[in-house]
Amino acid sequence: MKTIRSWPLAGLLIALGAQADGLVTPAIDGVVAAGTAIVLIKEDFKGTEGPIALPDGSVAFTEGQANRITRIAADNSVSSYLENSGGANGLAFNSAGELIAVVTAKPGIAVLAPAGKERVLVDQYEGTALNRPNDLVVDKKGGVYFTDPGARPEAGKPASKTAVYYLPPKGALKQLATDIERPNGIQLSPDEKTLYVANTFGDHVLAYDIKKDGSVGARRNFAKLDGVTQNDIGGITSGADGLAVDAKGRLYVASAAGVQVFDSKGAALGTIALPKAPQNLAFAGEGKKTLYVVGRGAAYRIAVLTPGFAGRVK
Template identity: 65%
Template sequence: MVYRKHALALAAALLLASATSAYAQDTSRTPAIAGVVAAGTPVELIKDGFNGTEGPLVLPDGSLIFTETPANRITRIAPDGSTSTYLDNTNGANGLAFNADGDLYAVQVQDARVGIIQPASSARTLAVRYEGESFGRPNDLVLDRKGGVYFTDSGPNANAPARPAGQPAPAKPAVYYISPEGALTRLANDIERPNGIQLSPDENTLYVANTAGEYVLAYDITGEGKVGPRRNFAKLEGWRKTDTGASSSGADGLAVDASGRVYVASTAGIQVFSAKGEALGVIALPKPPQNLAFAGSDKKTLYAVGRGAAYKIATLTQGYGGRAK
């Protein structure tokens, strides 16, 4: 009887070890996603232990930069995988973008604002409040061909420090547009937690990730600083309600490829959708990603950052070439 109990315990332990091993394999090699990634493509860990991981963006030489927001730093990943500091003292830069002149735009969370942070000669603030209300936590941004800036303000994190006495409460979470001339327009303020933001390659559609929602949202762009009604674009895996009644999909950063597919960083991994919102597959990662971008000299490497780690995956498709991200 004792032998039987030991045997059963050993079998259970082996089963658990096998399941753990299988999970590790599932998160280190991808399933086939037609036109996107070949079956068995490895998910390569570049490095772990960063102090925050957000805002990935390709540089002209094909290397990648991303933000370590709590560390007040932007870090570069070279083609050989080595890392170095690209820029310090970023005012807590989070999402990043380049304009046609190579100016680096950032949403910034320490002293909440949106502006240009590099080069120094071009550095300036573009927006710091809306109708007298300060931003809560600017999160992500994307630039259109004309130099207009779309950005999200997701509101303060639950663990954000208390605001100083007498300082007004921040504006509600919202999506905004800054025209090339500097005019600020609020496009939407009915999203629970707007996060990642991206444009379709033809710039006719604006995508917004709602971290609290079950769908990636989409808006038709009807003019400069104008959008049509919001619609559900793509249903996310991993959406759930917590014990407190709150809901979350973990939907975060967005990217698009040359064919208009949409890539979403979420708690399920990297979720891939067609330009029509059809689910094409999920690339699982060892840690849930927070943001992602195509990089490399041919933009055929998909980088994902999140929870202090950075990964890369070789792809069959190219990232959209009309902007850095």
């Protein structure tokens, strides 16, 4: 499928095609109505990660293999948002409107835009280089929580160290957790009292109570994931990846099973299955009433009943 750049009708045609193929949602109370179209926007992207809402309501996500950040407009047209992204993965904006990203070309957290403001925020912890940071979320103080799952483990080889970190607005990087098999997506509850971490090599999304200084309390299991299977290194995998929250504090998890939705207490509400396993997701569009889901080179959009949380870009 060719990239659509400026023809508004093309988005409608794609949406009609997706509906004709029978891609629809189940009923999930307060989340989606039964039979809501799952609209295929485009396939064959060169990587699909890190979606966030842009100030104009459109959505941006990272194409890591193309070293690019890509924008999807309201009419489903696709264009380049930022080239030479440093291998960006997770994205966020701070209160100053600066685009912050996890970068992988030289692993770290960096400001990518606006032009002239580019800088590295952190690339090491206590003198040791970070392994391969993956996802991030910015709190209302301007602090950055991020995961570092390291390189993907291989059978017979030592696993790289994994960690979850917090970079406060001022001061040194804090290491919050080192006992998660593969920390991946990361998100805050709307009230910023809870930190969620997706453990790809586990069967639960994890949660931590957040302290006043940004550090966290003890790890606990928050939400039990479906679709857990054996991985190729002798353990288990849920495929848990990106996380997002809506205005009611529900947690949306991109996983091997699809988009799994949980209430604010961790109870399972339902799953939206997709043709390809999703990697990440974000609310965007007018009023943040559209859920954008990306993964395995494809991007989809789904109209939702409850908008995304308005207090952050994701």
